Amino acid sequence: ELRLSRDKERRALIQFQRELFTMDAQKERIATAQQIERQKGSLDRAEKEVEATRARSAQYETENLVRLAAQISPTLPVYGETVVMATLGAHAATSVITGQLAASQQKKGALLELDAQRRALERDSEIAQLTFQQKLMKGEAQFAFSGNDSYVYVDKPGIPDLGDVSIPEQARQNKQLLEGYLQNVAQIGDESIDNLISEASNMLYAIDHYFVVSDARVKRSLFNFIERLNRIAEKSVGYEMSFFDILFGFYNNSFLVNEDNADEAVIKARWFVWINALGRRILQMPHFELAPCFGEYIWHASQFARPGYGTIMFDVQGGNDVFICFTNDIRHKIRNSDKDIYEIVIGGWNNEKSAIRLTSLGKSVAEVSFYENNMAALNPYGYESFWISLNNGEIMVGRGKVPGQNVFLSWKDPYPIQNIRYIGLSSWNAPLVFNNFTFYDQVPIQPVPQHIDRASREVVKMNVGVARSERSSAVAVIRDEVAIENELEEAALI
Incomplete structure (x- = not known):
């Protein structure tokens, strides 16, 4: 019995030792597995850092391209940045970004060539402008556009000598x-x-x-x-x-x-x-073309029902200079007068900026350039919708068909002109085509300024493939430079 008891204890001890050995082996396997997981996590973090670095590089390259495109050709529409949220695997993100970087270098070369062409055109334009100013001084030209600060309309150029020799x-x-x-x-x-x-x-x-x-x-x-x-x-x-x-x-x-x-x-x-x-x-026609008026206004038959309050809306196509005038008296000409008015110019100064003025062809009290907000320009190739509201001296100008939205220019007169009822329409040296020039008695309650570029104004549906690896997935925010480049190429072709 004693021997059987000792054998039983020995077998129990052996079993315990086996279990202890098994537990130690399991601990080692767990520790090894944990170490492997830590190494995998470190590797994943390293890969994510590489991806983030490349994404930042691509983002910086894209912003430079957009900025360079805006500087190169003011007449081309500047397309904004489309930010795409996508769940991409590390390898997929790396391949996309690598392709973008390569395409960026090619696009930069093309844009630099366009920049050289732009500089040549600017030199030709400066020479033409000087020639035009000389003709103006001699009385051979009737109209002039002076610098970036003001417009000049010359009603009476100098009368030349009518002797036989000078004719x-x-x-x-x-x-x-x-x-x-x-x-x-x-x-x-x-x-x-x-x-x-x-x-x-x-x-x-x-x-x-x-x-x-x-x-x-x-x-x-x-x-x-x-x-x-x-x-x-x-x-x-x-x-x-x-x-x-x-x-x-x-x-x-x-x-x-x-x-x-x-x-x-x-x-x-x-x-x-x-x-x-x-x-x-x-x-009053739903569709009409306005000839070059050089700042002289044509007065609309409709009026604001409530003096000083109202909104107008219209679609327009043209290269430059939509002139809108709000006034309380149309019994005399406005051009070159010191009559107090609210004059709004959209796409003025060769379609480079928009402004609000208090007299005809006077100094601006508020203005915004095309480079600050690309909504402040006209489209010579298609119609754009604009709205202008007057609220007891507070003027807001925006793009689109919803008054109060997409405001790109506003100003509040501390001493509002009283009894504003009449609306005038004019142009400068280029014809304008209008659609649906309408009046509304309502005015926006408050401005909702926001910048919406051309790419964001269109509904862009993109199906982004999701790539997942066996070990992990990464969420990357990248710039859709490919779409921007395609749009820039189309604009360059135009």
């Missing part, structure tokens, strides 16, 4: 052409509107010097013809914009009317009344 041969020929055109229109009936408009366009082209209309008889015949055009325009339907272009062309021709002559000044003032009557008909 250009082209002016002598144009005088004969004008007399021939006047004889032609005398033989054309009022029903032949297309022929009359064609001859009137030829006359405008010919009047490029004072000598062309120096003969009082010729000028009187021309004034009678302009009055005839107005009578036809009052009765015609479908030719409003053509007559508007012609009449405004005669009105803005500084060689035609001598402002120092009281009788001719009265005649020109009468033309302004005719043009505005025709312009009111045009502005």
Whole structure:
């Protein structure tokens, strides 16, 4: 019994030792597994740091490209950054970023070539601007755009000497052409509107010097013809914009009317009344084109129901300069006057900035450049929607069809102009095409300024593949530079 008892104890001890050995082995395996997991975690963190570094590099490269593109070509639409949230594996992220970095270097070379072209164009533009200013001083040019601070409209360029020596041969020929055109229109009936408009366009082209209309008889015949055009325009339907272009062309021709002559000044003032009557008909159309007006306003037939409060909205396509005027009196001309008004310019200064002014062609009280906010520019290739609200001296200008949103320009007048009812529309040296010019009595409660670039304004649906590895997954935030490059290439092609 004692021997059996000792054998039992020995077997129990052996079993205990085996269990103890097994436990030690398990502990070693657990420790080894934990060490392996720690090493795997360190490896994963290292890989994530590499990915983050490459992502930051790609982000920096993308921002540089966008900034460089904005500096290179102000006429090209600057597309913003599209941030894509995606769950990507380490290897997938690395391959995408590596491809982006390689493409970035190629794009940078192309953009640098565009920069060289831009600089060459700027030099040509400066030379052309100097030439134009010289012509203006000599009286050979009627209109000017002066620097980055103000607009200049010259009603009366210097009258040149009309001696035989100073008269250009082209002016002598144009005088004969004008007399021939006047004889032609005398033989054309009022029903032949297309022929009359064609001859009137030829006359405008010919009047490029004072000598062309120096003969009082010729000028009187021309004034009678302009009055005839107005009578036809009052009765015609479908030719409003053509007559508007012609009449405004005669009105803005500084060689035609001598402002120092009281009788001719009265005649020109009468033309302004005719043009505005025709312009009111045009502005009420759902779709119309506005000729170059050089800051002279056409007054809309509609008014704000409540003085000083209201919103206008419109779609416009053009290269530069939408002029909007809010005023309390339209009994006199606005251009070059010191009348207190609210003048809003969208896409002014060669489509480089927008501004608010308190007098016609005056200094800006608020402005924003295209480089600060790309909503402050027009689109010469398509329509853009804008809204402008007036709330007792507080002016807000925004893009889109929802007043109060996408505000890119605002200003509050500490001494609001009272009884603002009338709205004027004008342009500068390029035609503008409008759609759906509408009025609203409501005004936004408060501005909601936000910057939405061109890429974000469009609904972009992207299916991002999710790549997961067996060990871990990483969440990476990357810049969608590929989309930006494609858009820049399309813009460059345009």
